Structures are given as C-alpha cells and as structure tokens.
Amino acid sequence: MTTDAPGDPEAIHEAPEADSADGRDDGAPDAAADGDEAAAPVTKARDDAKERKHLPVWQESVLLLGIALVLAVVIKTFFVQAFYIPSESMEPGLIRNDRILVQKVSYWFGGDPARGDVVVFEDPGGWLTGEEPAPTGLANVLSKIGLYPTGGHLVKRVIGTEGDVIECCDDEGRILVNGEPVDESIYIAKRRQCAGQGTGFGCEWKTEPVPEGKLFVLGDNRGSSSDSRAHMCQEGVENCTKSPWVDTDLVVGKVFSLVWPQDRWDWISNPGVFDDVPDDPPAQD
Template sequence: MVMAVVVKTFFLQAFYIPSESMEPTMLVDDKILVQKVSYWGGDVKRGDVVVFDDPGGWLSPEDSRHASNFVQSGLEKIGLFPTGGHLIKRVIGVGGDTIRCCSEGKLTVNGKELDESYLLDESATKDKTFEVKVRKGYLWVMGDNRGNSYDSRGHLGDPGGGQVSEKSVVGKAWLRVWPFGRAGFIHKPETFETVNRK
C-alpha cells in the first residue's frame, strides 16, 4: 500500500475520460495512465495532453464524480482505481506564447499556423475568435473535439482568462490501458515542433 501511494504521488496515476471533449484521441471511459516524471522540473510542452485539477468552475457535478463505493474509493486514494474530478486537454500554448484564432479557420501560435490533423473536426476551431498572451507559469489548453470542449476558450471571461496554472497539472497522458483493443502509448503530434517561442 505504501508503494502504491508513492507511485501515485510521484510517478503514475490512473484516470478515466469523462466526456467527448478529447475525441478522437480519447473516448469516453477510456482508462489512461498519467506519468509525472516529465514534469518534475515543471517543463510542460505544447502538444502534450495533460491532466489538471479544476481551476474552478470548469467541471459539472457529473464530471466531478469519484468512486461510488467504499472499496473503489479506497483504491482511488492509493492510485489503483481511475480518479475523477480532473480535466484532460491538449496544451496549445505555454508562458509567453500568443494564441490567435483564426486565420482561415486555423489556430496560430506565435504567428505559426497549426496543422491539427488530430482533431475530430478542425473547422470547429473557428467558432470563437480570440487573441491571448499566455502568462508565465500558465497554459492555454483546448480539447481535440473543438465543437464539444469547454476549455480555455470558454473561460476567457473568468478571472484567470481561461489560462491554467502549471502548478495544477497532475501529469502527462502516457498510456491508454483500456479498452485493450485501443491500448497503447499516447504520442504528441509533430505539428508543434515548428512553433517558435516569442
């Protein structure tokens, strides 16, 4: 049990996907492992799929659900049952980046258009026009299902302006363990490799 708590705290933690916001990358009720080692130094990168604590008011009561019985609740606490009450999104921008939507329907980061072939429907991105400068120590996050993701765009009017503190990041989505037919490592798309920091 002690080892399980140590692993959950510092290395790996299990989560499930509660909504359609990350389709097609993640489907509802997918079970994933999130690894924490990459962020020991706080170096979150563009394109990473991250799990983070609710910044405040992002989750509905249904999305905040936890284990429903005593046994599952105990297993959840030591990291052996998928945890609820968190969000999972893709990092689009890090501190210092300027995010703009949209140039002919494409999102830009520091003036570079993103080819987001991993999206469920890339045309859904242009539904909301905005330009933001990401503050140091914060992230701009969006779901891969842009037409059905309440992400940073939907919180522009919040006190935090839709930006998520790096301190609230639990870890990086690393491995899908369920369903077995879709099990495998979660890879970052190459589209972000050409974006330069301003």
C-alpha cells in the same frame, strides 16, 4: 585436591581425573566427550532452525499486502496515476470512459508542460460543469492509492505556454500560435477547428500573452470542449473575473498511455506539430 574459595572470580576449577578401569590413567581420549563435541554443531543448527520458523500464512499475507499498499502510494505520489475520461472533449483520440495513465516524471526538476502535450490537471475553479459519480466501497479505497481511476480532474491538450499568443483562426480553420498556423489534423476531430460550444467567440479571437507559470489548453474535440476558450473574457465586458489560464502547479502529469478498453490500448505521445512555432509572438506594428 585443594578446594578453591567460594566466590573467588579468579579461581580455576579443575575437573577430576578420569581413571582407567584398573585404576590407572592410560592417556586414551574420552570417546563420550568426543561424541558430545561432534553433536554440538548439529544441535545448535536445529535450535537456529526453530528460531527461524516462517510466519503463519495469514501474517505473511498481511505483510505482503501492507508492502504492496505502501508501494502503490509511493508510485501514485511520484510516478504514475490512473484516470478515466469523463466526456467527449478529447475525441477522437480519447473517448468517454477510456482509462488512461499519467506519468509525472517529465515535469520533475523544473520541467514544464510543452505545446502538444496531453495533460491532466486539477480544476482551476468552475471548469468542471457536471457532478461526476464518486467511487464507492473498494473502488473508493483503491482510488486513494492510485489503483482505481479517479475523476475530479480535466484532460486537455497544451496549446500555449508562457509568452505565447494564440489566435483563431486562419482561412483553413487552423489555430495560430505566435503567428504560426498549426496543422492539428492528425489528432483533432474532423470539423472546423475553431468551433467551440459556449465560447461566444466563433472563429475570431486572440489571447494576451500567456502569463508566467500558466498554460492555455484546448480539447481535441473543439466543437464540444469547455476549455480555455470558454473562460476568456469578452471584449468590452467590464469587471470580468474569468481566466483562461491553467496554473502549471495544477498539472498532475502527462498522459502517456491508453490502457482500457483493451482493444483501444495505445501509447500517447506529443505529435510534434508545434515544432515550427517560434518562441516569441510577432512584433506588433
């Protein structure tokens, strides 16, 4: 038998011939070799199983928690956020400490709040009159990711949008939008609708056309709501810096569900009472 040169990459190494017990090659298959070949897939499968061992329970729990937190942040940022009602300004539909959900999808891709929508918005500046207790501990952490209702915002109903002129009131105490009286009796508090604490206008006031990108909002409890009326400039007052408008960029989203307390659970939708309002105010004489 020849021996290949060591280190020769093209060398072909021949295995020694297997002889039979009597010294002759009987050409029979090697049973041991066949057994080794059959066992090879089983051994490989066992090795693969060892490599795919599950993570310890605590590591899986941390991983799942991390995924849940990421999903919660994504949902809060783009889809749904929880808030609570801090006052009686939206009674009787929403009362103090109710928990609500706000969805943001409706105002994507250029969509704007419509008359009749109940919206949550950031304070335009000086609208919040009291200090709300901030969540602490775990509640504070959960509030950052939208899993605990947060404050620091206002909830009101949209009454006027760009170009609308709102006037108070007709003989039945109804708000007029672009000259059309609106029957809000299905959701408004049972009292004269024009009443408004701290407005200084009583039942005789009228707005300028709502500017582009702005909203005029009111609480459903007109007798106890610090809303757009409370931030209107009195006629004859010079150098007034107040503004009744809410910038549409400050709107977080539209309220779509009352989720807590459980016995008050309900869907919240636009009542459609503004459907007959014309798009433009009547021409001035």
